[in-house]
Structures are given as structure tokens and as C-alpha cells.
Amino acid sequence: MLIKNIKSLLQTSSPTKALRGKSMSEMKSIENAWLLIENDIIKNFGSMDTCPDFNGETIDAIGKIVLPTWCDSHTHLVFSTSREEEFEMRLKGKSYQEIAQAGGGILNSAKKLQNTSEDDLFKSAFQRLHEVMKLGTGAIEIKSGYGLSVEGELKMLRVIKRLKEKSPIPIKANFLGAHSYPAEYKDDHQGYINLIVNEMLPQIAKEGLADYIDAFCEKVAFSVSDTEQIIKAGAKYGLKAKIHTNQFNCMGGIELCVENNALSVDHLEVVNDAEIECLKNSETIATLLPSAPFFLSDPYQPGRKLVDEGVAVALASDYNPGSSPSGNMNLVVSLACVKLKMTPEEAINAATINGAFAMELNEEYGSISKGKKANFILTKKIPSVAYIPYAFGSNLIDQVIINGKSI
Numbered sequence: 001m002l003i004k005n006i007k008s009l010l011q012t013s014s015p016t017k018a019l020r021g022k023s024m025s026e027m028k029s030i031e032n033a034w035l036l037i038e039n040d041i042i043k044n045f046g047s048m049d050t051c052p053d054f055n056g057e058t059i060d061a062i063g064k065i066v067l068p069t070w071c072d073s074h075t076h077l078v079f080s081t082s083r084e085e086e087f088e089m090r091l092k093g094k095s096y097q098e099i100a101q102a103g104g105g106i107l108n109s110a111k112k113l114q115n116t117s118e119d120d121l122f123k124s125a126f127q128r129l130h131e132v133m134k135l136g137t138g139a140i141e142i143k144s145g146y147g148l149s150v151e152g153e154l155k156m157l158r159v160i161k162r163l164k165e166k167s168p169i170p171i172k173a174n175f176l177g178a179h180s181y182p183a184e185y186k187d188d189h190q191g192y193i194n195l196i197v198n199e200m201l202p203q204i205a206k207e208g209l210a211d212y213i214d215a216f217c218e219k220v221a222f223s224v225s226d227t228e229q230i231i232k233a234g235a236k237y238g239l240k241a242k243i244h245t246n247q248f249n250c251m252g253g254i255e256l257c258v259e260n261n262a263l264s265v266d267h268l269e270v271v272n273d274a275e276i277e278c279l280k281n282s283e284t285i286a287t288l289l290p291s292a293p294f295f296l297s298d299p300y301q302p303g304r305k306l307v308d309e310g311v312a313v314a315l316a317s318d319y320n321p322g323s324s325p326s327g328n329m330n331l332v333v334s335l336a337c338v339k340l341k342m343t344p345e346e347a348i349n350a351a352t353i354n355g356a357f358a359m360e361l362n363e364e365y366g367s368i369s370k371g372k373k374a375n376f377i378l379t380k381k382i383p384s385v386a387y388i389p390y391a392f393g394s395n396l397i398d399q400v401i402i403n404g405k406s407i
């Protein structure tokens with residue numbers, strides 16, 4: 001397939017490390033371009049004065065922009081049912097943390113998941129996966145964490161495994177047994193950690209069900225030393241850490257993650273100068289999830305400052321029923337510009353190539369490069385790159401191409 005007369009072909013570099021600092025605002029692109037796809041792979045591209053003769057399927061993209069599909073490196077896409085009852089409680093004044101402490105929140109989702117079959121979980125998650133693909137997502141990470149028991153966590157991870165087998169886009173599985181303490185372990189935190197370490201992890205490793213390990217490091221959830229036990233136990237099975245931290249409190253989670261070479265630290269609504277210093281001297285990626293503070297009316301992540309200080313920043317949706325019931329990466333990119341004060345180029349880089357690095361998928365995804373998978377978004381006719389985050393809420397996508405095929 002040949003796409004010709006592309007107004008602008010975005011992000012044509014293939015960096016070997018996650019972008020940071022000034023490089024986040026650089027977006028190599030070609031104006032008035034062509035792009036040639038062979039099967040599911042990007043074969044070649046260039047400017048129209050070098051366009052090859054081609055007899056196969058040809059798309060005329062006059063006035064349209066082509067960019068890599070979104071790489072959404074943090075989601076909780078597998079869950080039982082929505083939680084709009086808690087949304088309404090929050091509208092009447094209860095906070096997310098109060099609802100969690102009263103047994104709602106994550107525990108509410110865990111209760112619902114217990115009574116949902118593996119088949120039903122698969123069906124609803126598969127539907128959500130297609131929903132986000134149509135919104136331009138071309139690679140995704142999915143967490144467990146609503147099981148909170150040996151059977152529950154294995155059930156979720158087996159659903160993710162089935163999704164991987166059926167999905168046209170790559171999926172990374174992240175084991176989040178340490179999402180919340182189940183009620184029966186309310187006064188025996190070590191007992192639950194032991195269950196994760198001694199029973200869940202060995203079985204998960206045996207079945208090859210996880211690529212990464214996660215924990216919710218927060219006052220309402222796992223302490224820094226609890227999180228340390230989880231990270232170290234995961235490392236024994238070769239699982240790198242991608243950790244929820246600094247959503248509500250600075251507790252030392254970032255330092256712990258950096259010391260343990262975590263692939264990413266995710267959320268970061270609150271982050272202090274010492275933590276920024278620690279992050280910028282590390283390879284750990286800061287994955288910002290602006291739709292969570294949007295939905296919870298919390299303070300936004302200091303995106304501008306993190307970029308200026310030289311931290312590698314990625315953007316993800318956090319798609320989940322409690323804090324971000326949307327997997328729309330177009331909205332995430334708009335929020336990153338409007339609320340986190342990132343530029344359109346920085347936000348698009350953070351949501352594509354840096355997201356790919358945060359899932360270790362950068363060799364095949366995240367940019368328009370020869371030999372990479374042909375996963376890209378073809379926009380409608382739009383005036384400029386900045387129009388993408390500017391026209392928030394409008395659907396600017398004409399076609400999403402996955403593995404060389406329009407979906």
C-alpha cells in the first residue's frame with residue numbers, strides 16, 4: 001500500500017533511548033510525503049519528489065497528517081463493570097481516598113470481578129481494546145490488580161494472555177497483585193505480601209503470565225518498604241518494575257524505584273525537587289496520566305517542569321473504572337498540552353515513542369521508521385500538528401492503520 005501526498009509525515013526518527021529534555025520537542029518529519037507499506041511493515045518513505053511508481057492500493061492523503069499510533073503504556077483495561085455510583089458520590093463531596101478507605105474503589109472492583117467469569121471478562125476487555133484501537137492506540141500495557149487473591153489475579157492475567165493471542169496490537173501484561181490490601185488482610189499486610197511473593201508470583205512465572213510487576217505505593221495502599229519487597233520479589237523472576245507512585249503523597253517511592261532500575265514510575269501528580277533530581281539522573285521513565293487528575297479534580301502532574309529538568313516523560317491513559325474511565329489517548333495528549341503545559345510535539349512524542357520505550361516496544365513501534373510495524377494514524381484534513389491537541393474532543397481520525405490494514 002502506498003500513501004501519497006501526505007501533508008506531513010510525523011516522527012520519522014528511531015531513537016535508541018527514550019527522549020528527554022530538548023529532544024522531546026524535536027519531531028523529525030517530512031512535508032508533502034509518501035509512505036510505502038509492505039504487508040505489515042513500513043518499507044520506505046520520503047518526500048513526494050522521490051515518490052516511487054506503484055500499481056497497488058494507493059491512498060491520496062492530500063491535506064492529511066500521518067503519525068505513529070499511540071503507545072498507551074499504562075492501563076487497567078480488564079475489569080468487571082463501571083463504577084459511576086462512586087463518581088456520583090464524589091460529585092456530592094466524598095473524596096476518592098475516602099471512598100477507598102470505606103471499602104469502595106479498588107475493593108469494589110475486586111468484589112465485582114470475583115463474580116465475573118473469565119469469558120465475560122475477556123469479552124468486555126476485547127470490546128474496550130477495539131474501542132481504543134479505533135481511537136488510535138496501536139500498542140498497550142494492561143494490568144491485573146482487581147483480583148487480589150490467587151485465583152482472582154490468575155484469572156485476570158489469563159484474560160490478558162487471551163487478549164494477547166487475539167489482539168492485532170501488542171500487549172504487555174503487568175502483574176498488580178499489590179494494588180490494594182484485601183479486607184481480610186487489613187490488619188495483616190505482611191500476610192498478603194507473603195501471598196503475592198510465595199503463591200501468586202511462582203504460578204504467574206510458571207505460566208509466563210506477566211511481563212512486568214507493579215504496586216500502588218501510596219498511603220492508602222502499599223508503603224515504600226512493602227513496595228520494595230514486591231519489586232525485589234518480581235526481579236527474582238525477571239520482571240521489571242512499573243510502579244504507581246506519587247499520586248497523592250511524596251513518600252520515597254520514586255527513589256526506591258530508581259534504585260531498583262524500574263522501567264517507569266507512573267502518576268506523579270505530586271513530586272518534589274529531590275525526586276525530580278533523582279529521576280533525571282536515571283533511565284526510569286516518568287509516565288504521566290493526566291486523565292486521572294482530570295476525572296478526580298486533583299492537581300495535575302508538573303509535566304512542563306519534568307521535561308525542562310530533563311526527565312524522560314511518557315503519557316498514558318490509565319484506563320480504569322475508578323480514576324480514568326476513558327482510554328482516549330487523543331484526550332490525554334490535549335490535557336498534556338492544556339494542563340501540563342507540554343508543547344504539541346512533546347506531548348505527541350511522549351504518547352508515541354516514549355510510550356513505546358515504557359513498554360520496551362521501541363524497536364517495532366512508536367515512530368515511522370523503516371522496518372517498524374505499519375501502525376499509524378491518518379488524520380482528517382487538518383491545518384497543522386498543533387491542531388491535534390488544540391481541537392480537543394473532536395474526532396480528527398480518518399483511518400487507523402494496524403499491521404498495514406485499515407481497521
Ligand code: NIG
Nearest residue numbers: 105106216318320321322323
Ligand atoms: O492508576 N491508583 C491506583 N490505581 C488506579 C485506579 C484504580 C481504581 O480506582 O480502580 C489508578 O488510578
Ligand code: FE
Nearest residue numbers: 074076244318
Ligand atoms: Fe493506574
